[in-house]
Amino acid sequence: MGMDRRKFIKVAGLSTLLGLGGKSAFELLFPGELEAAFLTKPEALKGKRWAMVVDMKKMDEATAQKCIEACHKVHNVPNLDNPVNPKDKVSPDEKVRWEIKWIWAEHFHNAFPGMDYANMPEKVAHLPFPLLCNHCDNPPCVRVCPTQATYRRPDGLVMMDMHRCIGCRFCMAGCPFGARSFNWRDPRPFIKEVFQDYPTREPGVVEKCTFCEERLAKGQLPACVVASNGALIFGDLTDAKSKVREVLKEKFTIRRKPFLGTNPQVYYIV
Amino acid sequence: MTGDGNYKNEFGVFAEKPKVRKKIYDRNKVFAGLAIFLVLVTLPLWKNLGKAVPAPKPSLDTPAIQKLAAKEKKCVEPTAWIRVNHMQMLVDWREEVVRNGPRDYTASDGRKFGASLSNTCMDCHSNKSQFCDQCHNYVAVAPTCWGCHLDKEKKQVAKAEGK
Numbered sequence: 387m388g389m390d391r392r393k394f395i396k397v398a399g400l401s402t403l404l405g406l407g408g409k410s411a412f413e414l415l416f417p418g419e420l421e422a423a424f425l426t427k428p429e430a431l432k433g434k435r436w437a438m439v440v441d442m443k444k445m446d447e448a449t450a451q452k453c454i455e456a457c458h459k460v461h462n463v464p465n466l467d468n469p470v471n472p473k474d475k476v477s478p479d480e481k482v483r484w485e486i487k488w489i490w491a492e493h494f495h496n497a498f499p500g501m502d503y504a505n506m507p508e509k510v511a512h513l514p515f516p517l518l519c520n521h522c523d524n525p526p527c528v529r530v531c532p533t534q535a536t537y538r539r540p541d542g543l544v545m546m547d548m549h550r551c552i553g554c555r556f557c558m559a560g561c562p563f564g565a566r567s568f569n570w571r572d573p574r575p576f577i578k579e580v581f582q583d584y585p586t587r588e589p590g591v592v593e594k595c596t597f598c599e600e601r602l603a604k605g606q607l608p609a610c611v612v613a614s615n616g617a618l619i620f621g622d623l624t625d626a627k628s629k630v631r632e633v634l635k636e637k638f639t640i641r642r643k644p645f646l647g648t649n650p651q652v653y654y655i656v
Numbered sequence: 657m658t659g660d661g662n663y664k665n666e667f668g669v670f671a672e673k674p675k676v677r678k679k680i681y682d683r684n685k686v687f688a689g690l691a692i693f694l695v696l697v698t699l700p701l702w703k704n705l706g707k708a709v710p711a712p713k714p715s716l717d718t719p720a721i722q723k724l725a726a727k728e729k730k731c732v733e734p735t736a737w738i739r740v741n742h743m744q745m746l747v748d749w750r751e752e753v754v755r756n757g758p759r760d761y762t763a764s765d766g767r768k769f770g771a772s773l774s775n776t777c778m779d780c781h782s783n784k785s786q787f788c789d790q791c792h793n794y795v796a797v798a799p800t801c802w803g804c805h806l807d808k809e810k811k812q813v814a815k816a817e818g819k
Contacts, residue, residue, distance in 0.1 A: 424758040424771065539757070547754045548804060580806060583775055588803040603759050 429605035433622030435542040436521065436597055437651040438608075439633050442513050444617035450491040450514040456613035457489045457595070462586045464576030474575045486567040488595040489518040489610055497654075498642060510656055516610070516618070519544060519565040519595035520642060520650030527557035527566065536592075542623075542651065543597050553590040562646050566594045623651070712794040715786035720779055732763050732776070743799075746773060774805045782808040 389397075426432075458465065466481045476484065491514035495502035502511070525544045527536050535550035536557050558566045569589050577586060584600065587593055597620075598608035611618045621628035630653075633639075639653035662671050680686060695702075721729065731738050733745070749771035753759050761771040770776050781787045784807040792799060 423762040424752045424756070425760040425762060425768070426758045427760055430759075537755070545754070549750060549754065582806055582808065585774060585804040585806060603757070 427603060427605070431602045431605055431607075433541050433602075434624040435622060435651070436602075437542070437621065437623045437630050437653065438518075438597070438611070439619040439630050439639065439653045439655065440516055441617050441619065441633070441637075441655045442510075442515065443655065444615070445513060445516065447491075447514050449614055449617050450516050452613045452615075453516055453610035453618065454487075454489050454491065456609040457598075458487075459579065460581050460584060460598075460601075460609045461488060462573070462577050462581050462584055463488055463593075464573035464586075465578070466576055468578055469576050470578055471575060484570045486569065486573065486593065488567075488593070489516055491516050498640065501640070515654065517563065517565070517642070518610070518652060519597075520563055520648070520652045521597055523649035523651065524647060526560035526562070526648060530556040530560040532556065539599075543599055544594075545596055545599060546593060548585075548587060548591050548593070551591040553592065555592060557592055562643055562648065563650070566592050568592050709794070712790040714788075714790040715783055716781075717786070718780060718782045720782060724780075732761070732767075732769050734764075746777075746801075749773070773801060774808070778806075778808045784809045 457463070463486050466476050466485055469475055494506070494511050494513065494515060497515035497517055521542055521544045523542070525536075525538055528534075528538050528544060531537070532554060533550045533552055535547045535552070537545055537547070539545050553568065555568055558568060569587050569591050572589050573586050574580075580586070598606070598610075601608060606612070607620055608618075611620045619629050619633055621630035623630060623634075625631065633655070634653060637655045639655050641650045641653055644650065662669050664670070733741075738745070749761060750773075752761075753771050759771055761769045763769060778784070784802075788799075788807075
């Protein structure tokens with residue numbers, strides 16, 4: 387079975403043409419059959435590098451609590467202290483093991499270990515620093531995920547795809563900020579008021595803050611930012627006129643464990 | 657064959673292998689056991705013989721659908737297409753929304769929908785047990801959607817119980 391070079395090139399050329407032209411011909415004959423278009427909502431907030439600044443001068447216990455509640459409510463984060471059925475009550479030990487948190491508050495020495503010192507201003511030492519996923523520029527959780535369930539979006543968000551998560555918890559080991567929680571048990575018995583527009587999770591997946599990407603897509607600011615009464619500032623770092631850039635230019639900020647090289651994108655004005 | 661039970665070829669005369677009578681020991685027990693096994697294995701067939709399993713009838717009777725004008729009473733895509741391809745469409749939606757970002761699905765007839773199982777599909781089909789489960793149970797598939805995604809049916813039940 388022989389084919390000379392001339393004939394081979396002819397056949398190869400023709401099939402390439404057919405391959406390239408086939409799709410457009412299909413589109414011409416059956417428009418829209420091949421792929422239906424997906425569009426971003428026109429009102430969606432668009433950014434190239436989302437970041438958050440926390441103004442600790444405006445932060446107090448009550449505000450921090452409000453932010454946490456707002457976030458955990460719209461994301462159906464279970465509250466182990468408040469089960470739907472009182473029979474499901476968990477012991478304090480179990481609560482520590484099973485707790486799920488997207489945003490939580492810690493004192494300075496826990497939020498910035500190594501940066502605290504004796505005789506520091508007591509006011510600062512006892513402020514409730516809201517902690518959340520830092521949406522690092524160089525996220526270790528993404529690097530260690532074996533299924534790419536957690537990945538970095540082009541706009542800087544470190545996102546979770548619960549459909550792909552196999553619950554290996556490498557990301558929890560990789561994250562130096564403890565921003566990730568594992569679902570050791572079904573969260574539904576611990577969600578008193580289910581927020582109908584957002585899914586819950588299943589046992590066996592890891593979850594964390596997503597910078598409210600589902601709200602950004604609808605043109606809304608993250609839930610904690612809305613509830614913070616100005617203490618949390620959210621915006622696009624690539625936009626020189628954005629609020630975050632203005633604040634960062636004006637005030638000195640610190641970040642959590644910047645020496646680890648993950649380049650965290652949540653800034654704190656102390 | 658040489659006629660005396662041996663056979664011959666070009667290499668010489670060879671004795672034939674002695675014939676051993678093949679025998680099944682405990683023939684009765686073996687066959688009885690086999691019969692019982694066959695009956696047991698095919699029992700489901702016999703049991704359902706002549707019984708027709710009713711075809712699934714997914715119900716479209718929900719408040720949201722009833723509210724729609726007759727002209728608008730159609731799914732995101734043509735019903736026949738949806739019936740065959742809804743699982744692939746949902747996987748595509750998931751892939752687009754979760755991994756790529758865009759959240760609006762433009763159907764083949766140009767209408768736009770939010771690409772969401774809980775918020776688009778279940779807004780109309782708020783009767784999961786009468787709609788989704790009808791066919792899924794019939795063909796014995798168990799989609800894992802509902803471990804995380806909320807079906808709005810439960811909310812209605814909860815509301816009713818609350819009252």
